[in-house]
Amino acid sequence: MPEPRYWLFKSEPSSYSWDDLTAEDGQTAEWDGVRNYQARNFMRDDMRIGDYVLFYHSNAKPPGVIGTARIVREGYPDDSAWNPDSRYYDAKSDPANPTWMMVDIKAERRLPRFISLNELKANPALADMMVTKRGQRLSVQPVTAAEWAEVLAMAERAAP
């Protein structure tokens, strides 16, 4: 059995929040609209069913990790790319050879407490975590097993 892997998915709560995810049928959503090649490659090549996801609210007050999810469907074509009515429409994406891919995620649980970006940045154990780095805009990021465990442990402890 392959090693489970860990990811962080960013979403702006004003467009798609944790509550939106948990309100879905089966608490499962298609993660469409990713239009960055590096993020696409992670979804197409690396994500496996069962991988763990930190659900992160970006552009929020404050930004931070609110819950966990799992990958429940591996990379497949993002059909919003050839839907002219979609805000994610990409005229250059050919349905016969799709440029953009998506995965499905299912909500697992809301963290016992929200872990803000400030708190992530203040934890020396997370100094190398991508999301704590300035200017890091990748909307889908790998997370190490140690980082995953640390964030969950923080959520079990009282606020600092």
Next chain:
DNA sequence: GCCAACGTTGGC
């Protein structure tokens, strides 16, 4: 609302 950082585009 501001703006730094970043990815993409397109002229050359």
Next chain:
DNA sequence: GCCAACGTTGGC
């Protein structure tokens, strides 16, 4: 292939 211009992300 270089790089300036542009649009977007996302923290503050």
